[in-house]
Amino acid sequence: xxxxxxxxxxxxxxxxxxxxxxxxxxxxxxxxxxxxxxxxxxxxxxxxxxxxxxxxxxxxxxxxxxxxxxxxxxxxxxxxxxxxxxxxxxxxxxxxxxxxxxxxxxxxxxxxxxxxxxxxxxxxxxxxxxxxxxxxxxxxx
Amino acid sequence: xxxxxxxxxxxxxxxxxxxxxxxxxxxxxxxxxxxxxxxxxxxxxxxxxxxxxxxxxxxxxxxxxxxxxxxxxxxxxxxxxxxxxxxxxxxxxxxxxxxxxxxxxxxxxxxxxx
Numbered sequence: 255x256x257x258x259x260x261x262x263x264x265x266x267x268x269x270x271x272x273x274x275x276x277x278x279x280x281x282x283x284x285x286x287x288x289x290x291x292x293x294x295x296x297x298x299x300x301x302x303x304x305x306x307x308x309x310x311x312x313x314x315x316x317x318x319x320x321x322x323x324x325x326x327x328x329x330x331x332x333x334x335x336x337x338x339x340x341x342x343x344x345x346x347x348x349x350x351x352x353x354x355x356x357x358x359x360x361x362x363x364x365x366x367x368x369x370x371x372x373x374x375x376x377x378x379x380x381x382x383x384x385x386x387x388x389x390x391x392x393x394x395x
Numbered sequence: 396x397x398x399x400x401x402x403x404x405x406x407x408x409x410x411x412x413x414x415x416x417x418x419x420x421x422x423x424x425x426x427x428x429x430x431x432x433x434x435x436x437x438x439x440x441x442x443x444x445x446x447x448x449x450x451x452x453x454x455x456x457x458x459x460x461x462x463x464x465x466x467x468x469x470x471x472x473x474x475x476x477x478x479x480x481x482x483x484x485x486x487x488x489x490x491x492x493x494x495x496x497x498x499x500x501x502x503x504x505x506x507x508x509x
Contacts, residue, residue: 269449270449270453270456270457277456277457291458291459294457299430299433353448354448355428355430355450355454358430358431360428361430364430367434
């Protein structure tokens with residue numbers, strides 16, 4: 255099964271609507287609750303990142319019997335130094351993002367903890383691609 | 396403690412979710428940083444926060460938190476209220492600080508997470 259969603263950069267009032275939709279889909283598919291929670295938390299953090307930093311983004315969800323793959327492709331400034339961005343506490347967030355309760359430099363580490371495979375590639379000045387894979391059986395990790 | 400007892404203990408005003416006031420809460424977590432809330436792996440906790448915006452509700456939705464106390468007299472607007480109602484949450488407004496609310500509820504037997 256495949257699903258596709260759009261994220262508008264800077265649209266703070268809608269940040270989280272994609273993760274909310276995916277949460278409902280996973281519930282309908284009877285995905286294990288703990289697994290589903292990891293997926294939606296990782297997706298929500300990633301969605302907030304797109305809203306906070308990029309101009310626009312596309313979320314593609316691909317579910318098979320074994321795993322769920324989330325691919326988020328954004329058009330934005332990109333990440334010049336990915337290892338640095340992965341460090342807990344490192345943030346380039348605006349005051350507006352901090353007012354939302356984010357921007358403390360924990361997003362990427364929260365994402366990493368909540369998926370089984372994380373691949374981030376980025377072209378500074380063009381955008382970022384985030385791939386998150388989570389196995390659907392809790393013991394498959 | 397039931398949510399009703401929690402609201403009374405902190406002089407809180409229940410804004411929505413009155414039908415859930417008899418539900419029992421054992422653990423609470425106080426934070427204004429939503430990324431910290433997303434790290435909590437226990438469910439059915441009470442969130443005490445001074446952050447009153449849509450992301451408080453969205454974060455709680457992702458974290459399966461159904462009861463939120465808004466400290467420091469933060470007001471809930473109609474957008475926040477509607478999203479909370481959609482998710483079946485109890486929202487409580489409270490005039491006290493996060494510190495005082497946390498202290499009162501700790502004394503009353505609500506457990507910390509860490």
